[in-house]
Amino acid sequence: MRRLCLIVLFLALPLAVHAKVDAYPFDDPKLEARYKQLVAELRCLVCQNQNLADSNAELAQDMRRLTYEMVQRGESNEQIVAFMVERYGDFVMYRPPFKNSTAMLWVGPFLILGVGVLVLFLFVRRRGRAQTPQLTEQEQERARRFLNDKQT
Amino acid sequence: MKARYLIPLGIFLILVVFLAIGLTKDPRDVPSVLIDKKASEFSLPDLFDPTKTVESSAMKGKVWLLNVWGTWCPECWREHDFLLYLAKQEQFPIVGIDWRDDDEEAKRFLRQKGNPFLAVGVDPESKAIMDLGVYGAPETFLIDRQGVIRKKHKGAMTQKVWRDEFRPLIDELEKG
Numbered sequence: 226m227r228r229l230c231l232i233v234l235f236l237a238l239p240l241a242v243h244a245k246v247d248a249y250p251f252d253d254p255k256l257e258a259r260y261k262q263l264v265a266e267l268r269c270l271v272c273q274n275q276n277l278a279d280s281n282a283e284l285a286q287d288m289r290r291l292t293y294e295m296v297q298r299g300e301s302n303e304q305i306v307a308f309m310v311e312r313y314g315d316f317v318m319y320r321p322p323f324k325n326s327t328a329m330l331w332v333g334p335f336l337i338l339g340v341g342v343l344v345l346f347l348f349v350r351r352r353g354r355a356q357t358p359q360l361t362e363q364e365q366e367r368a369r370r371f372l373n374d375k376q377t
Numbered sequence: 378m379k380a381r382y383l384i385p386l387g388i389f390l391i392l393v394v395f396l397a398i399g400l401t402k403d404p405r406d407v408p409s410v411l412i413d414k415k416a417s418e419f420s421l422p423d424l425f426d427p428t429k430t431v432e433s434s435a436m437k438g439k440v441w442l443l444n445v446w447g448t449w450c451p452e453c454w455r456e457h458d459f460l461l462y463l464a465k466q467e468q469f470p471i472v473g474i475d476w477r478d479d480d481e482e483a484k485r486f487l488r489q490k491g492n493p494f495l496a497v498g499v500d501p502e503s504k505a506i507m508d509l510g511v512y513g514a515p516e517t518f519l520i521d522r523q524g525v526i527r528k529k530h531k532g533a534m535t536q537k538v539w540r541d542e543f544r545p546l547i548d549e550l551e552k553g
Contacts, residue, residue: 270407270512283477284512287503312510314410 249293260296263305264289266319276319409510409529416443416518416526417508421498424475424483431472431498436520440550441470443518444494444534445506447478448486450514456533457490463539464493473497476506476514519543521550 251257261278267288269280277285277292288309295305306318315321323331360368416433423429433443444460446453463469473494475483480499487497500506509518509526519528528546530538 273405284503284507287477287507290502291507310410312411312507313512314407314510316407 249289251297256296259302260293263292263296263302267292267306267309268317268319270313270317405513406531407512409526411510411526412529414526416520416524417505418524419474419498419500419505419508421474421500421505424473424480424487424497424499427499431496433472433524435496436470436472437524438522439470440519440521440547441472443472443474443509443520445474445476445509445511445514445516447476447514448482449478452533453515456515456535457493459534459536459539460493461491463534470495474505475499476511477501477503519546519550 249260251260264278265276267277269275269277269282269285269288271282271284272280275285277289292305295308300308309317315324315327321327321330419433420430423431442463448454460471464471471494473496475497478499478501483497483499487494498505509516513531515531515533517530517534518526521527527550528543530542
């Protein structure tokens, strides 16, 4: 009985620690979709590996509210992102624009992939060459015998 | 031993070098894009008298410090004595923005520890501080006579930062 009570209590735990999420009301589902996209793509400055949508930091809450207000006011995604970038720099975007300073970020993975493929290619080719052994007459004779044995 | 067995070691060493460089950098230090740009104007309710406002335009023509703080921020407690020194000994004008704070708590803090600020505006909704690109506290801005941000320091203001980074620039600004 005690054990059962404990289990029920643990099951109820998620209800108690239910996070406070600010849900903003939207009349227009299109605006809501834009808001969701924006808070997913903007980065929280406080906990920097989270986007605005995931972060519980107070600044992120305020930035979400501001984003909401701007979306409701009818500002475009570009305008809102530009507003944030003006204040916090490219850092605020999870998808930074292609610039000299971000070139490595965009090209780097493909570069490394290219090098990997090249190395693999060379490796495989060299292996292939190494496996064509030069046999002496005697060895070829033996090999033929073995192969014929198998066939019969 | 063949040289190609050294390749993984070489790659490993290169990785170590890159990671070591990475360790010396602070990933939380986001460079401000607002240096040498005009500081956004703000008008915030006065902490001590909400019927009044604290305006950045009132500081026009002066070289001054803008300090973003809150009683919830431990580093702000740490830098407070130095701000007091700046205000009292060096007579340097400092305006405070009390960010996302409890007003009563903030007033008590300043009464008990002393108030280095010419005026303190309250910003409970991060309106003004977002315009300034602030994402943590304390942050201190040096603003020149034309209202342009010349320098920004994140974290507690210290004797060393003041002497090495702020003072030389201020001397230059006040001359010109």
